[in-house]
Amino acid sequence: MSTAFADVTASDSTLRRFLHGLPGVDAVGLEARAASLGTRSIKTTAKAYAIDLAISMIDLTTLEGADTPGKVRALGAKAVNPDPTDRETPRTAAVCVYPDMVATAKEAVAGSGVKVASVATAFPAGRAAIEVKLGDVREAVAAGADEIDMVIDRGAFLSGDYMTVYEQIRAVKEACGTARLKVIFETGELSTYDNIKRASWIGMIAGADFIKTSTGKVGVNATPPNTLLMLEAVRDFRAQTGVQIGVKPAGGIRSTKDAVKFLVLVNETAGPDWLDNHWFRFGASSLLNDLLMQRQKLATGRYSGPDYVTVD
Amino acid sequence: MTSPFEYAPAPESRSVVDIAPSYGLFIDGEFTEAADGKVFKTVSPSTEEVLSEVAQASSEDVDRAVKAARRAFEKWSALPGAERAKYLFRIARIIQERSRELAVLETLDNGKPIKETRDADLPLVAAHFFYYAGWADKLDHAGYGPNPAPLGVAGQVIPWNFPLLMLAWKIAPALATGNTVVLKPAETTPLSALFFADICRQAGLPKGVVNILPGYGDAGAALTAHPDVNKVAFTGSTAVGKAIARQVAGTDKKVTLELGGKGANIVFDDAPIDQAVEGIVTGIFFNQGQVCCAGSRLLVQESIQDELLDSLKRRLSTLRLGDPLDKNTDIGAINSAEQLARITALAETGEAEGAERWSPACELPTSGYWFAPTLFTNVTQAHTIARDEIFGPVLSVLSFRTPDEAVAKANNTQYGLSAGIWTEKGSRILAVANKLRAGVVWANTFNKFDPTSPFGGYKESGFGREGGRHGLEAYLDV
Numbered sequence: 001m002s003t004a005f006a007d008v009t010a011s012d013s014t015l016r017r018f019l020h021g022l023p024g025v026d027a028v029g030l031e032a033r034a035a036s037l038g039t040r041s042i043k044t045t046a047k048a049y050a051i052d053l054a055i056s057m058i059d060l061t062t063l064e065g066a067d068t069p070g071k072v073r074a075l076g077a078k079a080v081n082p083d084p085t086d087r088e089t090p091r092t093a094a095v096c097v098y099p100d101m102v103a104t105a106k107e108a109v110a111g112s113g114v115k116v117a118s119v120a121t122a123f124p125a126g127r128a129a130i131e132v133k134l135g136d137v138r139e140a141v142a143a144g145a146d147e148i149d150m151v152i153d154r155g156a157f158l159s160g161d162y163m164t165v166y167e168q169i170r171a172v173k174e175a176c177g178t179a180r181l182k183v184i185f186e187t188g189e190l191s192t193y194d195n196i197k198r199a200s201w202i203g204m205i206a207g208a209d210f211i212k213t214s215t216g217k218v219g220v221n222a223t224p225p226n227t228l229l230m231l232e233a234v235r236d237f238r239a240q241t242g243v244q245i246g247v248k249p250a251g252g253i254r255s256t257k258d259a260v261k262f263l264v265l266v267n268e269t270a271g272p273d274w275l276d277n278h279w280f281r282f283g284a285s286s287l288l289n290d291l292l293m294q295r296q297k298l299a300t301g302r303y304s305g306p307d308y309v310t311v312d
Numbered sequence: 313m314t315s316p317f318e319y320a321p322a323p324e325s326r327s328v329v330d331i332a333p334s335y336g337l338f339i340d341g342e343f344t345e346a347a348d349g350k351v352f353k354t355v356s357p358s359t360e361e362v363l364s365e366v367a368q369a370s371s372e373d374v375d376r377a378v379k380a381a382r383r384a385f386e387k388w389s390a391l392p393g394a395e396r397a398k399y400l401f402r403i404a405r406i407i408q409e410r411s412r413e414l415a416v417l418e419t420l421d422n423g424k425p426i427k428e429t430r431d432a433d434l435p436l437v438a439a440h441f442f443y444y445a446g447w448a449d450k451l452d453h454a455g456y457g458p459n460p461a462p463l464g465v466a467g468q469v470i471p472w473n474f475p476l477l478m479l480a481w482k483i484a485p486a487l488a489t490g491n492t493v494v495l496k497p498a499e500t501t502p503l504s505a506l507f508f509a510d511i512c513r514q515a516g517l518p519k520g521v522v523n524i525l526p527g528y529g530d531a532g533a534a535l536t537a538h539p540d541v542n543k544v545a546f547t548g549s550t551a552v553g554k555a556i557a558r559q560v561a562g563t564d565k566k567v568t569l570e571l572g573g574k575g576a577n578i579v580f581d582d583a584p585i586d587q588a589v590e591g592i593v594t595g596i597f598f599n600q601g602q603v604c605c606a607g608s609r610l611l612v613q614e615s616i617q618d619e620l621l622d623s624l625k626r627r628l629s630t631l632r633l634g635d636p637l638d639k640n641t642d643i644g645a646i647n648s649a650e651q652l653a654r655i656t657a658l659a660e661t662g663e664a665e666g667a668e669r670w671s672p673a674c675e676l677p678t679s680g681y682w683f684a685p686t687l688f689t690n691v692t693q694a695h696t697i698a699r700d701e702i703f704g705p706v707l708s709v710l711s712f713r714t715p716d717e718a719v720a721k722a723n724n725t726q727y728g729l730s731a732g733i734w735t736e737k738g739s740r741i742l743a744v745a746n747k748l749r750a751g752v753v754w755a756n757t758f759n760k761f762d763p764t765s766p767f768g769g770y771k772e773s774g775f776g777r778e779g780g781r782h783g784l785e786a787y788l789d790v
Binding site: 023024025026028029030032033039040041042043044045046047049050053232263264267268271272275 | 317319320321431583584585586591640757
């Protein structure tokens with residue numbers, strides 16, 4: 001990647017010129033397109049497929065100051081066996097925890113194929129020295145994290161210092177070793193679609209394996225338009241470079257209906273190649289139980305209720 | 313690309329609409345047979361299934377209807393505006409209440425996707441009645457002096473592409489200003505107008521204020537020629553519009569004509585590409601391109617032509633063509649065999665004249681009238697498909713080098729109904745829009761409609777404006 005875009009990242013000014021030379025985003029048009037895809041009617045077999053796919057794409061997440069080993073173990077058990085009444089239910093893609101919980105999470109999902117993702121780089125604010133951020137990453141990787149969810153330096157981005165954002169991603173990528181890197185933009189703080197598009201390209205050029213909307217810790221998290229925009233970015237990046245990059249909307253996706261809308265966006269924007277948890281994830285926690293209730297409803301023809309899915 | 317995520321059929325239920333096996337003409341508040349007893353069949357263009365048998369108006373029926381409208385005019389025009397508004401508000405609300413039924417009906421009779429009738433046609437129909445209901449008691453303030461007078465009986469002939477919406481565009485301002493109406497819907501799409509007749513009765517509209525005469529061109533000609541018609545409003549082809557203009561020349565009938573178009577959708581190199589692609593798709597494939605203001609000519613700046621066409625082709629490959637009642641259908645059926653033949657012939661002319669034809673892989677249903685989304689590249693101003701209105705899902709792609717050239721090419725047409733500009737540069741939008749001779753110019757969007765906005769054409773696209781405050785003038789003696 002670094003070679004293909006060597007001229008772009010040669011200096012502050014070349015990077016800025018490249019990012020500001022990307023085609024603009026018309027907010028009204030983008031939102032209208034996302035809304036229009038949101039009217040797709042996904043029924044019966046298509047719904048069943050979408051529900052199982054969505055479950056398999058969840059990064060089941062707990063990111064609280066109050067997280068304990070017990071809580072993380074329960075989360076791991078849920079990821080491995082989401083619906084104890086139906087062992088055919090797919091496992092989630094990963095559990096997502098803070099670095100100090102990685103070892104516990106690893107143990108909880110051992111042998112299941114469920115990955116352990118860890119937020120790092122002074123999540124969620126990212127306001128720490130780069131050495132501290134890299135230390136955070138190394139600790140998580142050393143504890144066995146399969147995936148690292150980093151936050152970009154939004155302060156640097158908003159002050160126009162794109163090079164710092166780029167270099168920090170590169171440094172974190174290196175610290176990841178073989179762990180896959182998800183780069184969180186905190187789209188709610190970047191505020192404009194043009195900014196989200198530019199951040200997406202910085203992330204992709206810098207070697208992100210995934211680009212991710214949000215931490216879930218601010219007012220506006222994943223929305224259909226910002227995810228649509230990022231799906232367009234990874235589609236265009238692959239067309240240009242041959243390199244496929246994943247997308248992860250996170251925060252605020254709570255219902256099956258919402259999740260299905262996101263999968264429609266994936267299907268009709270990036271395309272079917274992204275309909276796989278290697279390339280698309282949902283950062284979510286409460287979404288899983290709604291998907292399970294809908295799954296039970298499709299199987300039995302009636303709604304069960306919150307007492308028929310596990311609360312962890 | 314086949315996807316493992318195949319959308320299962322999601323058809324809207326037909327049971328919400330009850331189509332009678334036969335319908336009469338609606339004259340003086342009653343459904344009645346045609347004087348000569350003639351009927352015609354209306355079919356669903358997506359299946360060729362006969363939906364109903366409808367009375368066919370002749371000149372004798374036109375005369376009956378105009379007389380009924382004349383009788384009703386005296387009382388109707390004498391009502392205070394606020395009273396006329398009450399009827400219009402009531403009609404608007406009934407349309408909203410019955411919108412699902414009317415959307416399914418329109419989709420069956422016209423062939424357009426339920427997504428469009430549900431999300432575009434019906435909301436706009438109701439909005440139009442609400443909007444003009446609001447004007448009825450404020451005509452003193454419309455800019456035409458105190459107490460502007462209505463014209464009398466309006467003879468209105470509407471097309472098949474937006475049957476109920478065109479009815480709303482015609483009837484709402486006519487009634488708000490105190491005129492009475494005889495309206496002839498198109499022969500391929502009479503049903504929603506007949507359901508509207510029922511809505512008029514449901515709303516308690518006085519007899520004779522609205523008369524609906526399903527029929528063919530002869531009935532339309534008899535209506536526009538009728539000596540006791542004071543106002544002629546026509547939306548349809550330029551050829552028929554010219555005939556009407558000749559017919560009413562020398563009479564004191566007031567005329568508005570909304571005719572053909574060959575809209576240019578101009579994409580500059582600094583356009584928001586992904587949204588421009590959506591706008592191009594909306595511009596030419598909305599309602600299968602059977603839209604007078606369609607963006608049927610894509611003018612793209614040469615420096616981004618290849619990139620834009622790649623994106624556009626990729627996008628066209630995701631369009632879903634099929635059962636118009638399926639909620640996931642993007643492209644429905646062509647309205648009639650006749651229209652399909654016209655589109656087919658023009659597309660063949662495009663090929664014969666050397667333009668390059670492309671369509672996405674797309675399976676067409678075996679019954680009904682269907683045409684795959686099509687684009688032509690290597691098109692020049694000299695090609696027939698760059699000049700003639702195709703009125704179908706066929707896009708002609710031309711390129712330009714400079715803004716001046718874009719404007720020159722966009723204006724180099726006998727028509728002047730619509731145009732689109734795509735650029736992130738606001739000053740360019742304003743500069744180019746001022747030079748385009750088109751009734752509507754959209755910036756970074758296309759095919760957006762609103763009852764508050766006037767709509768109409770330059771040159772052979774017609775004259776007079778419908779919609780907005782301007783739309784009142786066509787129905788007032790000013």
